[in-house]
């Protein structure tokens with residue numbers, strides 16, 4: 001089986017983890033500070049606040065905005081469920097614009113139809129590692145006085161123009177084990193806003209300014225030094241990780257374009273792609289249905305997967321949720337969810353494995 005992700009930690013990570021273990025200081029401390037410095041460097045943001053995962057990063061980013069019950073967050077309907085769960089956890093109401101079937105990200109032209117008087121936040125998701133179309137999204141936010149929270153869980157090191165993702169308002173990253181950069185479990189929020197950064201630090205640790213001095217009702221969302229030590233050595237390798245994934249993605253694009261009913265992924269001009277996922281669309285004109293293609297690929301030992309099988313709201317628990325507003329739905333997202341299929345694109349693929357992926361896709365889409 002060629003797995004869709006391979007998690008490897010090297011000698012540098014082992015040495016740093018051992019250093020933490022031997023120090024006896026395992027909770028949030030000096031390593032987390034180093035981790036935060038790396039997050040600032042990666043994004044160019046003035047502040048980075050480490051937390052224990054990418055979901056809690058979204059929760060504190062929203063809570064830092066001091067939303068009131070009934071305030072609305074407009075996000076992408078095509079994302080991992082954490083995006084939606086974080087909105088609900090923060091006590092806000094979720095609404096969905098639609099996506100573009102070119103970059104799988106929020107289509108800014110669909111925003112106006114879902115904005116209401118209660119909209120307070122736009123939450124684009126940089127899905128699969130490609131930056132969302134931030135300029136028009138930021139323009140809408142500016143015009144309407146809305147905050148931006150970028151869900152950059154999958155997009156470490158991706159750029160929109162010259163600008164790394166992570167500085168349009170607040171941005172959140174996941175360092176879950178299968179992400180391009182990881183700490184096993186981990187997260188971070190980046191921002192240029194001093195006031196928000198201060199609130200984020202309070203929210204992460206019980207709202208505590210100094211010992212037993214509480215300023216707001218907070219959480220224990222701290223990252224441990226042990227986890228931070230796993231991620232730290234990887235930051236310097238991020239450019240080469242993205243390069244290797246890009247080489248694989250370009251190889252696939254070259255060898256898989258032109259197949260009937262197969263659409264290869266596009267990196268939009270002016271943006272870079274971190275290639276967290278390499279995702280094809282198997283469209284209606286394919287002689288073989290998407291689910292059959294998946295079955296054939298899996299049977300051939302290719303760890304292809306579906307990210308994600310439905311629009312995020314399209315489950316009974318959300319359809320019946322009082323804080324989830326679906327409206328007329330998001331037709332592009334609903335259609336694309338039935339078409340996508342992601343292939344292994346990770347930096348550990350060998351040339352032989354890459355060729356096997358290509359030949360297996362050719363075979364799987366043949367009638």
Ligand SMILES: Cc1ncc(COP(=O)(O)O)c(C=O)c1O
Nearest residue numbers: 053054055080082083153174176
């Ligand atoms: C788009 C998106 N948002 C949020 C998250 C949540 O991150 P975590 O799993 O670290 O809580 C993920 C992680 O899988 C994600 O892919």
